[in-house]
Amino acid sequence: MKKYRAIQWATGVVGSSALRGILRHPRLELAGVKVYSEAKEGRDAGDVIGAAKTGIVATRDVDAILALDADCVIYCPMPWSTEEICRLLERGLHVITPCPYWFPFVQNPDVAKQIENACKKGGSNFHASGCNPGGIAERFPLTFTGWMNRIDRIQMTECGDCTTYSSAGVMRELMNLGKTPDGARNNPLKTMLAKSWYEPIDMIAAGLGSRIARYEAKHDFILAAEPIETAVGTIEKGTIGLNHYQHIGVTHEGTEIIQEQIWFVGGSGQEKLERKMKVPRESGWRIHFEGDVNLNVDVDFPPELTHDERVAQGLSTTAFHLVNAVPLVCEAPEPGIKTYLDLPMITGCLGDESSTR
Ligand SMILES: NC(=O)c1ccc[n+]([C@@H]2O[C@H](COP(=O)([O-])OP(=O)(O)OC[C@H]3O[C@@H](n4cnc5c(N)ncnc54)[C@H](OP(=O)(O)O)[C@@H]3O)[C@@H](O)[C@H]2O)c1
Numbered sequence: 001m002k003k004y005r006a007i008q009w010a011t012g013v014v015g016s017s018a019l020r021g022i023l024r025h026p027r028l029e030l031a032g033v034k035v036y037s038e039a040k041e042g043r044d045a046g047d048v049i050g051a052a053k054t055g056i057v058a059t060r061d062v063d064a065i066l067a068l069d070a071d072c073v074i075y076c077p078m079p080w081s082t083e084e085i086c087r088l089l090e091r092g093l094h095v096i097t098p099c100p101y102w103f104p105f106v107q108n109p110d111v112a113k114q115i116e117n118a119c120k121k122g123g124s125n126f127h128a129s130g131c132n133p134g135g136i137a138e139r140f141p142l143t144f145t146g147w148m149n150r151i152d153r154i155q156m157t158e159c160g161d162c163t164t165y166s167s168a169g170v171m172r173e174l175m176n177l178g179k180t181p182d183g184a185r186n187n188p189l190k191t192m193l194a195k196s197w198y199e200p201i202d203m204i205a206a207g208l209g210s211r212i213a214r215y216e217a218k219h220d221f222i223l224a225a226e227p228i229e230t231a232v233g234t235i236e237k238g239t240i241g242l243n244h245y246q247h248i249g250v251t252h253e254g255t256e257i258i259q260e261q262i263w264f265v266g267g268s269g270q271e272k273l274e275r276k277m278k279v280p281r282e283s284g285w286r287i288h289f290e291g292d293v294n295l296n297v298d299v300d301f302p303p304e305l306t307h308d309e310r311v312a313q314g315l316s317t318t319a320f321h322l323v324n325a326v327p328l329v330c331e332a333p334e335p336g337i338k339t340y341l342d343l344p345m346i347t348g349c350l351g352d353e354s355s356t357r
Pocket of ligand 1: 009012015034036037040076077078079080098129133134168170315318
């Protein structure tokens with residue numbers, strides 16, 4: 001079976017986990033590692049993540065990365081760049097990422113065209129994956145709709161204490177944690193974030209053979225009642241300690257599709273917040289269906305895991321989803337954007353034998 005040569009691009013929380021995943025995956029070989037941090041440059045990839053030596057040295061030099069003999073890039077920076085993604089695709093490298101764009105055709109048609117053109121030039125594919133978006137938000141709900149006939153509402157809720165998540169960019173910028181109410185209301189990422197949540201809504205609608213007729217975004221929050229120590233520093237009293245987003249799409253047939261996130265700090269009991277919000281779960285995800293079949297699909301880690309283990313494993317799901325998608329994305333026919341509606345089922349991988357299909 002062909003093995004694919006993968007470049008790991010950025011080694012933050014998700015990128016480090018993806019790098020570990022590449023090293024373990026029977027059908028992948030590490031071809032290179034692109035880092036941003038000066039401290040990581042020149043170090044063996046294994047040293048960067050506390051694993052055995054790999055013989056592959058991390059570099060900040062993009063041209064050196066582009067010159068490598070490789071099949072694909074697992075692209076995990078923060079922030080990401082569409083131009084950079086297109087450069088990789090034009091060079092003939094398939095790109096698999098936890099960053100947008102999961103289903104850009106409705107929210108970002110110009111970007112979709114730009115990426116499709118880059119894919120055509122390079123004979124490459126682009127796929128955005130992850131945990132949420134990239135799993136909970138669209139892949140798994142679409143699967144369960146196969147159990148239903150009439151579908152009135154699909155609601156995905158992510159709930160969680162993020163105190164130990166060590167990405168300042170994600171925590172402070174995407175999740176608004178530690179921002180003032182005005183800072184959150186004027187967050188320059190707001191429009192981008194709404195589009196990022198509308199994309200999986202559009203994918204579900206398309207998967208169900210429909211389109212969204214009406215979109216709505218709702219935002220509220222609860223302030224910290226005292227300073228809260230987190231992995232990205234102190235969330236000050238009077239700044240946002242719980243951020244609640246809802247992004248809603250209603251199809252032409254009236255089916256509501258809702259993406260909801262309740263992110264907070266300071267412990268699952270919310271004791272350090274000015275008030276408590278009633279949450280459907282203490283942590284993890286709920287996918288709720290209403291129609292002729294009513295269903296709650298709860299996804300969580302076993303209670304014996306420590307909080308830190310839950311956060312780490314939650315982020316590993318994002319990374320491993322990318323890594324496991326590599327062979328399918330590399331093998332997908334016709335260069336272009338490959339969403340879950342285009343790819344076969346993504347599974348884990350135990351060996352490099354071909355399947356019995
Ligand atoms: N879809 C999902 O479910 C999901 C879940 C989690 C995260 N994400 C996305 O995945 C990406 C990575 O998340 P993360 O948690 O790994 O974040 P992170 O820990 O903050 O890592 C981001 C990495 O980006 C690199 N970086 C530093 N400065 C940069 C710059 N100026 N421009 C571009 N990259 C720079 C660094 O790489 P080096 O350390 O190698 O220098 C840094 O470690 C983010 O874009 C996030 O939104 C998606």
